[in-house]
Amino acid sequence: MKQSFSKAIVQTGYGDRNVFEVQHLQVPPPGPREVRIRHTAVGVNFHDIYVRTGLYKILAIPGIPGIEAVGEITEVGSEVPAWRVGQRAAYVDRGYGAYCEERVVAENLLIAPPSILSDQVVATSLLRGLTAAMLLEQVYHVKDDDLCLIHAAAGSTGALLVPWARHLGARVVGTIGQRPLAPETAALCEHVYSYADAHWSEQALAEYGPHFQYICDSVGAPTLEGSLAVAARCGHVALFGQSGGMVEDIPVRALAAKSLSVTRPNVFDYLSDDERRRAMTRSFIVMVERQGLSLPEPVSLPLDKAGEAHKMLEERLTQAPIALIP
Ligand SMILES: NC(=O)c1ccc[n+]([C@@H]2O[C@H](COP(=O)([O-])OP(=O)(O)OC[C@H]3O[C@@H](n4cnc5c(N)ncnc54)[C@H](OP(=O)(O)O)[C@@H]3O)[C@@H](O)[C@H]2O)c1
Numbered sequence: 001m002k003q004s005f006s007k008a009i010v011q012t013g014y015g016d017r018n019v020f021e022v023q024h025l026q027v028p029p030p031g032p033r034e035v036r037i038r039h040t041a042v043g044v045n046f047h048d049i050y051v052r053t054g055l056y057k058i059l060a061i062p063g064i065p066g067i068e069a070v071g072e073i074t075e076v077g078s079e080v081p082a083w084r085v086g087q088r089a090a091y092v093d094r095g096y097g098a099y100c101e102e103r104v105v106a107e108n109l110l111i112a113p114p115s116i117l118s119d120q121v122v123a124t125s126l127l128r129g130l131t132a133a134m135l136l137e138q139v140y141h142v143k144d145d146d147l148c149l150i151h152a153a154a155g156s157t158g159a160l161l162v163p164w165a166r167h168l169g170a171r172v173v174g175t176i177g178q179r180p181l182a183p184e185t186a187a188l189c190e191h192v193y194s195y196a197d198a199h200w201s202e203q204a205l206a207e208y209g210p211h212f213q214y215i216c217d218s219v220g221a222p223t224l225e226g227s228l229a230v231a232a233r234c235g236h237v238a239l240f241g242q243s244g245g246m247v248e249d250i251p252v253r254a255l256a257a258k259s260l261s262v263t264r265p266n267v268f269d270y271l272s273d274d275e276r277r278r279a280m281t282r283s284f285i286v287m288v289e290r291q292g293l294s295l296p297e298p299v300s301l302p303l304d305k306a307g308e309a310h311k312m313l314e315e316r317l318t319q320a321p322i323a324l325i326p
Pocket of ligand 1: 045046047127131152153155156158176178179180218219240241242244245265266267268313314316
């Protein structure tokens with residue numbers, strides 16, 4: 001039985017970036033349906049910040065945060081016929097534990113990433129790619145000529161949603177906050193509003209009327225009211241994040257005037273169903289390999305600098321996603 005030690009970022013409490021401690025922990029051997037994986041890149045997500053501050057109190061403390069990574073398999077369990085030592089694999093794990101050099105992970109979470117992508121790009125795109133698949137093909141299936149509003153189109157997830165929705169035949173209108181839209185994303189949007197302007201929804205109503213069939217909103221407090229105002233009769237609003245602040249509760253009766261559906265999807269719930277997970281993974285891979293979906297190039301930091309990576313996201317010091325390199 002092989003035993004080894006792994007450097008890991010351990011979250012010792014909830015709070016500021018000082019709750020992170022570098023520790024060296026023993027890696028157990030994999031169980032029958034598990035593999036041991038040595039990470040080459042670990043993705044950093046907004047979700048990790050919510051876990052660190054305690055907004056989401058789901059990580060058992062002390063614990064290792066991090067939900068996605070890519071690496072090389074170093075040992076396989078006795079009932080894992082599909083994977084072998086030396087293979088490249090990536091995963092998203094709602095059970096956390098990715099901020100480390102090496103760990104054990106359940107075999108059913110693994111995917112073989114497209115070979116055209118670097119490890120850093122895979123580690124910072126898998127969760128966002130699966131989120132885009134969830135939003136555009138599971139929560140609501142976007143179809144030809146749907147008028148869609150994609151908030152935070154300049155963010156890492158927004159930049160995937162815009163071309164993907166266009167690929168499905170939708171007309172896309174975007175919104176941005178502080179960061180500018182990349183020219184290739186701007187070229188795919190009919191119009192771009194700034195949600196920093198409190199009147200963005202009035203402008204959108206004047207130009208488009210309340211005719212948006214589908215709205216993907218990850219900004220929250222500054223945008224949700226406007227999202228509901230511009231939604232079409234029988235339209236759908238997916239509130240999937242709150243990077244701009246927590247939203248007020250919406251009374252269900254407020255949805256009756258236009259028969260609106262508002263959902264609050266969480267990608268982990270969609271991934272917990274095997275059939276959906278396979279469909280979402282397949283869609284993401286097809287979008288990358290056959291449709292040329294372009295994924296943002298991340299900035300890389302050493303694993304020890306996890307706290308700095310959080311600071312860069314929290315203080316908007318980078319527009320690129322961040323990969324930690326063990
Ligand atoms: N529900 C799910 O399953 C799920 C899955 C993945 C991601 N998410 C959520 O989706 C959101 C976007 O994630 P991402 O990975 O695409 O993040 P990202 O690349 O860092 O982009 C964040 C976006 O939010 C905007 N934003 C608005 N207010 C902000 C603030 N106060 N601080 C920082 N950014 C702010 C940013 O635009 P400006 O800076 O220009 O305003 C940017 O466009 C997050 O809330 C995340 O939790 C949810």
